[in-house]
Amino acid sequence: MDRTAAGVQRRRMGRTGFEVFPLCLGGNVFGREGRTDEAAAWQILDRFVEAGGNCIDTADIYADGASEEIIGRWMAARQNRADLVIATKVGFQGGLSPENIRRSLEGSLHRLGVDTIDLYYAHTDDKSVPLVDVIRTFDALVREGKVTVLGASNYAVERLDQALMLARSEGLHEFQVIQPHYNLVHRAEYEGELADYAVREDIAVFPYYGLASGFLTGKYRKGATVDSSRAQTAWKYLDARGERVLAALDGIAAERHATPAQVALSWLAAMPGVTAPIASARTPEQLLDLLPMADLVLSTEEIALLNAASS
């Protein structure tokens, strides 16, 4: 991990040339009814960059585009676009046909108020469109200067490999970043072949659901009540393994004067291939609770303890 002249941590983002803070801010709460209104979103974004944060993750579909609009208005007001790595996505709405990719990209550029998107993801694999058409369209966007780096989210390793091989055989820009579902209570999807592949190919990895929808903050316990639109998903993790994970997080958090959420995110940041976990905060207070993860480096023993508790 490197630090900027101001002492802020930066991690190498694979082969892309970008460097990012160890936590990427998730934008799916911004502008969503009952979650984070624009004023709160601006506060969260301000606190994030004040702490050295620079990578922000959004998508065309988050709050029907309102997430991108809020980030766009905030960047315009703060005049800080050049300091940020802005990631957005296409594919869950309308798929990955060349026409839909182009239509969605223009919408994202407009809502964000930018000329170029730093990191553009295929949000999900769309098997109804030949992979070569997806790769050629994404490549054209890079050549046209509308996108800088390409990413793939929710791709199986075989499809990712096919996409890279196709791009290489045709001399096209390839996916250099992946965004898988990965956290302490959801490990199998990334660990193993996909992680090995990412490490071998020097692909940057941004795991999403870094907090397992809030479960890894430790607020979901037997007898507790949690008022959250994510509660239904998060409660599902409170089984025997979930209890073991929380106990391990509690123990390490107490020893390190940290919180379970910080320990859970630091564990992710230490996993092979991982560039920076993505997590969202619904309020500025929640974000302030997450940020110290950037300075928390877990020992080999602590990582082994968490690995054992979560397997």
Ligand SMILES: NC(=O)c1ccc[n+]([C@@H]2O[C@H](COP(=O)([O-])OP(=O)(O)OC[C@H]3O[C@@H](n4cnc5c(N)ncnc54)[C@H](OP(=O)(O)O)[C@@H]3O)[C@@H](O)[C@H]2O)c1
């Ligand atoms: N590529 C994909 O397919 C995909 C899918 C999902 C998400 N994502 C990305 O990943 C990001 C993160 O996902 P996510 O927000 O769904 O899940 P998450 O990061 O695992 O959970 C975040 C939620 O946990 C709660 N929380 C956060 N900090 C807390 C704290 N300090 N104390 C107590 N509770 C806290 C908040 O919800 P409550 O306050 O409501 O409990 C917050 O919205 C998204 O914003 C998005 O950018 C990508």
